[in-house]
Amino acid sequence: MLSFLLIILVSTFFMGIVIRTKSIASGRKGPGIFQPMRDIIRLWKKGAVYSRTTSFIFQIAPTAYFVSVIMAILMIPHANNPGLISFDGDFVMFAYILAFGKFLMIISALDTGSSFEGMGASREALFSMLVEPAFFILMGSFALFTGHTSFHSIFSALHYGSYIAYMLGGMATFVLVIIAMIENSRMPVDDPKTHLELTMIHEVMVLDNSGFDLGLINYTANLKFAMYGAIISNFFISALPIEISIPLFLVIQFIFAIIVGIIESFSARYRMGHNPQFIFILTSVSLLIFFGVLLVLGKFM
Amino acid sequence: MTNPEYISIFNNQSILVKEIPEHNYTAFKDININLLKGNTARHCINYFGYILADKIKLICCIADDEAHKIYVSSCFVNDNEELSSFTAQNHNFEKFEREIHENFGLKYSNHPWLKPMRFAYNRDNKNKKIENYPFYSVKSEELHEVGVGPIHAGVIEPGHFRFICNGEQIMHLEIQLGYQHRGIEQLFVRKKKLLERTTLAENIAGDTVVGHTTTFVNLWESLCGHTTDSSLNFARTVALELERIAIHTGDLAAICADMAYQLGNSVYGRLRTPIVNFLQEWGGNRLAKGLIRAGKINFPFTNELAKRLIEIFDAYEPDFDEITEKLFMLPSALSRMEKTGVVTYNEVLEIGTVGMSARMSGLNRDIRYSHPYNHYTSIKHTPIIKNNGDVYARAQIRKEEIKQSIIYLRELMTKVPEFKKPENISLNPMPDTFVISMVEAWRGEICHCAITNENGDLLIYKIKDPSHHNWMALAQAVRNNDISDFPICNKSFNLSYCGHDL
Numbered sequence: 001m002l003s004f005l006l007i008i009l010v011s012t013f014f015m016g017i018v019i020r021t022k023s024i025a026s027g028r029k030g031p032g033i034f035q036p037m038r039d040i041i042r043l044w045k046k047g048a049v050y051s052r053t054t055s056f057i058f059q060i061a062p063t064a065y066f067v068s069v070i071m072a073i074l075m076i077p078h079a080n081n082p083g084l085i086s087f088d089g090d091f092v093m094f095a096y097i098l099a100f101g102k103f104l105m106i107i108s109a110l111d112t113g114s115s116f117e118g119m120g121a122s123r124e125a126l127f128s129m130l131v132e133p134a135f136f137i138l139m140g141s142f143a144l145f146t147g148h149t150s151f152h153s154i155f156s157a158l159h160y161g162s163y164i165a166y167m168l169g170g171m172a173t174f175v176l177v178i179i180a181m182i183e184n185s186r187m188p189v190d191d192p193k194t195h196l197e198l199t200m201i202h203e204v205m206v207l208d209n210s211g212f213d214l215g216l217i218n219y220t221a222n223l224k225f226a227m228y229g230a231i232i233s234n235f236f237i238s239a240l241p242i243e244i245s246i247p248l249f250l251v252i253q254f255i256f257a258i259i260v261g262i263i264e265s266f267s268a269r270y271r272m273g274h275n276p277q278f279i280f281i282l283t284s285v286s287l288l289i290f291f292g293v294l295l296v297l298g299k300f301m
Numbered sequence: 302m303t304n305p306e307y308i309s310i311f312n313n314q315s316i317l318v319k320e321i322p323e324h325n326y327t328a329f330k331d332i333n334i335n336l337l338k339g340n341t342a343r344h345c346i347n348y349f350g351y352i353l354a355d356k357i358k359l360i361c362c363i364a365d366d367e368a369h370k371i372y373v374s375s376c377f378v379n380d381n382e383e384l385s386s387f388t389a390q391n392h393n394f395e396k397f398e399r400e401i402h403e404n405f406g407l408k409y410s411n412h413p414w415l416k417p418m419r420f421a422y423n424r425d426n427k428n429k430k431i432e433n434y435p436f437y438s439v440k441s442e443e444l445h446e447v448g449v450g451p452i453h454a455g456v457i458e459p460g461h462f463r464f465i466c467n468g469e470q471i472m473h474l475e476i477q478l479g480y481q482h483r484g485i486e487q488l489f490v491r492k493k494k495l496l497e498r499t500t501l502a503e504n505i506a507g508d509t510v511v512g513h514t515t516t517f518v519n520l521w522e523s524l525c526g527h528t529t530d531s532s533l534n535f536a537r538t539v540a541l542e543l544e545r546i547a548i549h550t551g552d553l554a555a556i557c558a559d560m561a562y563q564l565g566n567s568v569y570g571r572l573r574t575p576i577v578n579f580l581q582e583w584g585g586n587r588l589a590k591g592l593i594r595a596g597k598i599n600f601p602f603t604n605e606l607a608k609r610l611i612e613i614f615d616a617y618e619p620d621f622d623e624i625t626e627k628l629f630m631l632p633s634a635l636s637r638m639e640k641t642g643v644v645t646y647n648e649v650l651e652i653g654t655v656g657m658s659a660r661m662s663g664l665n666r667d668i669r670y671s672h673p674y675n676h677y678t679s680i681k682h683t684p685i686i687k688n689n690g691d692v693y694a695r696a697q698i699r700k701e702e703i704k705q706s707i708i709y710l711r712e713l714m715t716k717v718p719e720f721k722k723p724e725n726i727s728l729n730p731m732p733d734t735f736v737i738s739m740v741e742a743w744r745g746e747i748c749h750c751a752i753t754n755e756n757g758d759l760l761i762y763k764i765k766d767p768s769h770h771n772w773m774a775l776a777q778a779v780r781n782n783d784i785s786d787f788p789i790c791n792k793s794f795n796l797s798y799c800g801h802d803l
Contacts, residue, residue, distance in 0.1 A: 266563075
């Protein structure tokens with residue numbers, strides 16, 4: 001429960017920090033860190049407009065997407081406190097509950113019948129499919145490392161004994177940061193600021209969503225960022241007492257948001273055709289983690 | 302000498318209409334096709350028709366960049382004759398013949414792509430509408446069509462792009478324009494006052510105000526037999542180069558925005574401002590509207606302005622160099638620009654592109670060097686040529702032309718000519734005269750033609766914006782590229798919709 005509340009809290013200002021960082025990096029002052037949340041609340045107060053060509057799928061998808069992410073967040077522990085849902089192998093369910101939400105968004109994009117949205121849907125499906133092996137190899141390696149198979153037990157049993165283990169933590173952070181960027185369709189892979197439908201991935205899928213639904217989708221993006229931030233922080237918090245772990249959690253989320261902002265400020269978006277190569281890097285880094293774990297456990301002897 | 306094939310004239314030279322040799326259509330066609338055959342220094346700068354005594358008079362102007370001359374010839378045809386097209390032998394004429402066909406209904410038997418061009422309000426066949434434009438389409442299970450526009454995602458100007466794609470890969474792009482047609486050429490004839498016409502010229506394309514207005518006033522002064530004062534030539538040249546710097550800088554910002562390089566976007570965007578603000582300081586308008594006038598200038602260029610401009614450049618250059626070095630060294634940016642949107646030398650030659658869109662692929666077309674006008678006669682200009690024809694080449698041309706323009710302007714600022722207020726300006730067009738005027742604006746060659754009748758009234762005013770040819774180069778550039786790279790290709794050409802639609 002603690003973890004859930006913390007993630008909700010962070011989700012209200014995470015995107016604000018990213019935008020603020022980008023503004024400062026380009027020499028502007030930028031809006032307050034709660035501005036994105038204010039925009040979302042404004043959208044929530046509005047009604048939604050539905051095209052006559054769409055079916056009920058288009059209407060339920062944003063809600064289902066939102067609920068899937070909320071459910072995934074419920075599984076994330078904080079230090080010694082398990083998430084509301086916690087059982088052996090819960091990270092598999094975590095991955096597929098997210099995939100379910102994404103699946104509904106993809107079919108709702110196809111539901112509109114627009115050629116743009118179909119294009120975005122196919123890109124989103126491809127890139128999230130490519131991300132999946134990286135996530136599972138990463139979590140599998142840590143399951144092997146600790147001998148446990150649920151988020152809570154993996155993270156609370158996680159303590160770094162050797163230098164290699166620290167390196168594993170570092171690499172896992174790298175993988176999760178990039179996964180978060182890809183899953184949220186952020187910079188090196190997608191450009192959230194563009195107005196050009198042809199280059200978009202996620203934004204083009206939600207072109208037809210409006211009002212409350214759009215607010216929900218935007219808020220879900222914030223939630224997902226905070227969720228990945230929470231997983232990353234768990235690699236560092238492990239079993240610290242609450243007085244230390246909560247400030248540490250916030251600091252890690254803050255640094256994560258700044259890193260996202262900096263990546264977005266100082267590089268150009270990759271060419272669409274190069275994205276799969278880039279995403280495969282994650283899988284190879286995850287494999288490195290896997291071999292590192294084998295090394296630490298002495299399986300190579 | 303018996304009937305010469307063509308009359309050769311200089312840029313901005315006025316001649317009597319009857320001096321232009323007339324031929325029958327077959328001879329006319331052969332002459333012009335032969336002029337272009339195997340000679341890459343020549344291209345068609347204007348080919349148009351107008352109605353004269355129930356017949357259609359066609360006039361074709363071929364520019365020769367090496368001889369610094371323009372070859373003009375003409376021909377009379379009836380609108381019910383079936384003609385064999387120039388385009389079947391040389392694609393330089395493709396757009397021109399489509400335009401003639403659209404306006405007068407001339408029947409071409411072997412034109413490969415005889416589609417409407419801009420849906421002029423006085424077109425011959427009113428049944429051809431924007432709604433029923435005959436798009437090229439492919440019946441296929443694998444390929445799909447993507448229609449973009451007419452409303453631009455960034456709400457700039459309207460134009461419709463129809464892609465035929467294989468997944469993410471573009472197989473074919475067809476660009477349909479004409480949404481911006483305002484009938485500018487007809488307005489030129491109908492509006493009688495010089496000020497009205499100058500204002501029209503300023504509004505042909507909002508991003509090339511100086512370019513089009515300078516072409517117009519050069520043409521007008523030549524048409525009236527007026528010799529341009531050196532201080533006016535100076536001011537026009539300065540304005541042209543300033544416009545080049547401003548728009549090129551803005552384009553670099555936009556290219557950065559399209560590849561999501563935020564730093565480049567904001568720095569170049571900021572750098573454009575002092576340049577356009579200088580135009581405001583000089584002439585009271587950031588787009589330089591009201592600055593260029595035939596026979597006079599309301600805002601003479603003074604030594605104080607020259608000093609200001611040097612200060613602005615001193616502040617501009619270090620920042621520009623710094624961000625340019627970053628941009629052209631950034632791996633992620635290079636990977637977006639290099640080998641994206643390639644148009645080969647043979648393709649640009651066949652299309653007959655002008656300006657940057659020719660120089661990017663090694664084709665040397667720069668009016669400042671080949672048909673000098675205004676103050677360019679005293680500047681030794683070397684065109685900047687790149688050979689790759691990709692987005693990177695177009696970005697590099699912009700970068701280097703900005704630097705070159707600054708060098709020229711710094712040089713010019715050392716010798717600002719004394720301004721003498723011109724007296725007794727009487728600008729009355731000469732009767733039965735033909736004038737052609739070309740200017741190298743930032744986008745490329747602008748060509749205006751005017752013909753007067755026996756009373757000195759305009760019979761026809763013909764405008765050709767560089768976008769006229771260059772849109773086809775864009776359609777070629779995106780073939781076999783990712784559809785997600787279309788925006789950056791489009792931006793790297795930065796063509797004008799209203800300049801094309803007129």
